[in-house]
Amino acid sequence: MNSRRQWDIFCKVIDNFGDIGVCWRLSADLAARGERVRLWVDDASALGWMAPAGAAGVEVLPWNQSVESTAVVALLAKQPGDVLIEAFGCDIPPEFLMHWVAQPALAPTARCWLNLEYLSAESYVERCHAMPSLVSHGPAAGWTKWFFYPGFTPQTGGLLREPGLIQRMADVQTEESHPSDDTSRLRVSLFCYEPPALAALLAEWSRHGLAGQPVELLVTAGRAAQAVKAVLSQWQADREKVDPERLKVTWLPWLSQTEFDHLLWQCDLNFVRGEDSVLRALWAGKPFVWSIYPQDDGAHLPKLEAFMQQLDAPDSLKAFHRAWNAEGEKLVAPSAADLANWRQHAQAAQTALLGQENMTSRLLQFVAKNR
Numbered sequence: 001m002n003s004r005r006q007w008d009i010f011c012k013v014i015d016n017f018g019d020i021g022v023c024w025r026l027s028a029d030l031a032a033r034g035e036r037v038r039l040w041v042d043d044a045s046a047l048g049w050m051a052p053a054g055a056a057g058v059e060v061l062p063w064n065q066s067v068e069s070t071a072v073v074a075l076l077a078k079q080p081g082d083v084l085i086e087a088f089g090c091d092i093p094p095e096f097l098m099h100w101v102a103q104p105a106l107a108p109t110a111r112c113w114l115n116l117e118y119l120s121a122e123s124y125v126e127r128c129h130a131m132p133s134l135v136s137h138g139p140a141a142g143w144t145k146w147f148f149y150p151g152f153t154p155q156t157g158g159l160l161r162e163p164g165l166i167q168r169m170a171d172v173q174t175e176e177s178h179p180s181d182d183t184s185r186l187r188v189s190l191f192c193y194e195p196p197a198l199a200a201l202l203a204e205w206s207r208h209g210l211a212g213q214p215v216e217l218l219v220t221a222g223r224a225a226q227a228v229k230a231v232l233s234q235w236q237a238d239r240e241k242v243d244p245e246r247l248k249v250t251w252l253p254w255l256s257q258t259e260f261d262h263l264l265w266q267c268d269l270n271f272v273r274g275e276d277s278v279l280r281a282l283w284a285g286k287p288f289v290w291s292i293y294p295q296d297d298g299a300h301l302p303k304l305e306a307f308m309q310q311l312d313a314p315d316s317l318k319a320f321h322r323a324w325n326a327e328g329e330k331l332v333a334p335s336a337a338d339l340a341n342w343r344q345h346a347q348a349a350q351t352a353l354l355g356q357e358n359m360t361s362r363l364l365q366f367v368a369k370n371r
Contacts, residue, residue: 005082005367006036008100010063012090013043016193016223016293018274020046022160023087024055025257025276026116029162029360031057036079040067040096049254067093076103083367084113098139112371113143114363119150119159119275120303121310126155130366146370150359152310157366158359159279166354169265169284185216185248187267191260191277192291194227197323197331202231204333206247210269211336216248218263225251264288269339271324285350287342289317289324301326311349314341 007030011023020041027037028051040063041047047060054060061075072095080103086092100111117128129149135141150157188210192198205215219225228249232242242249255263260277264270264284272281273291281288290307292300304325308318316338323331334342 004034006038006079007083007085008038008040008081008096009085009087010090010092010096011039011041011087012063013041013046016274017046017050018276018293019088020044021050021257021274021276024051025160025162026360027058028055029160030364031055032162033360033364035364038075038081050257052256063093067096069095069099072096072099076100082111082371084111085116086114087116088118089115094139101140101143112367113140113145114148114367115145117147117149119279121152121306122303123306125149125151126153129156146366148363148366152353154356158357158362159282159353160360161279161283161354161358162360163358165283169261172262173265185214186210186269187216187218188269188271189218189220189263189267190224190228190271191220192224192227192271192273193294194223194230195291195324196327197329198227199231199234200331201333202228202242202247204331206242208333209246211334211339214246214248216250218250218252218267220252220260220263221254269342282346282350282353285347287317287339287346289320292325294325312345314338314345317342317345 007027009023009027011020013020020043023039023041024047027039031037032055035057037058038061039058040061042063044060044062047054076099081100084092084100115133128147129151131147132144133147135143135145148157150159152159186209202217205217209215217228219228232249235242252263261280261284264272264277264280264286267286270281270284270286270288271291272278272288274293278288278290281290290304292304292307294300304321308321313321316332316334319329319332320334323329
């Protein structure tokens with residue numbers, strides 16, 4: 001497929017890699033469909049382990065405090081930009097905007113400028129998706145910026161899902177063995193922040209396992225590993241011990257996005273966090289628990305409730321999510337029947353969402369219509 005448009009995607013890495021994770025998946029998906037992408041990022045270091053092989057058609061460029069004007073002029077002269085995306089409300093450098101809007105023979109209607117918003121199942125998403133906003137000041141005054149909201153219904157921007165994902169998952173599940181050779185244990189992946197109920201959950205698994213079976217807990221590098229090590233360190237100080245017959249802890253290295261996907265596909269239960277990984281857990285069709293990004297004002301909790309309502313989660317899964325994400329909620333470990341119900345729900349949610357058009361396809365259609 002020949003290149004059709006040049007995309008400039010701006011990403012500011014705030015913390016925890018979710019922003020760069022989403023932007024990289026979108027960039028790679030666009031490039032795989034024949035588009036050309038320049039990904040401007042203020043800290044690209046995470047791509048070293050997240051996407052070590054890069055992607056054909058994606059050029060990663062540094063975004064410092066300001067984008068040097070001479071560099072912008074040279075880039076836009078060589079390959080004018082057709083689509084501009086500011087991911088998650090980051091502010092595009094005025095130096096870039098000044099040259100982007102000043103490209104010869106361009107008018108505000110000839111190019112498309114979008115603000116790619118955060119994923120949410122809340123009702124405002126359908127109301128606000130695809131809304132235009134006239135820019136009133138700055139170098140792009142008079143241009144229109146569009147708000148593009150990912151979401152779970154046909155009235156939104158959809159969910160990121162590259163073509164062939166489900167078939168690749170089926171192939172891997174058939175051909176690739178799991179990192180653990182112990183098939184008697186339930187395999188659980190842990191990618192989380194510092195959930196309030198982590199210590200209680202680890203204690204439950206160390207005493208009783210999960211749903212009556214021993215557990216191998218596959219702990220991802222970073223905050224999840226630090227959180228688990230903090231619990232185990234406290235247990236050691238209190239002279240408590242992990243029962244290795246019930247709970248086996250395996251420490252994982254930093255995983256690429258491909259390796260992380262494979263991990264989710266091979267586990268019996270996945271604990272995920274943030275925006276990118278919760279979508280990958282949905283596509284995996286396995287039971288999962290979402291550690292939503294915590295906010296000091298508690299704004300994340302209504303967002304979590306809307307998410308569970310949208311997916312019609314079983315009551316036991318809703319209760320577990322609340323305990324996992326909020327202080328003061330009692331965690332009740334799932335029974336074998338609960339886990340089976342969660343599995344059935346995950347497969348049903350996957351099937352329902354696969355019936356909708358993916359986000360990149362909707363984005364391409366939107367750009368074709370509004371540029």
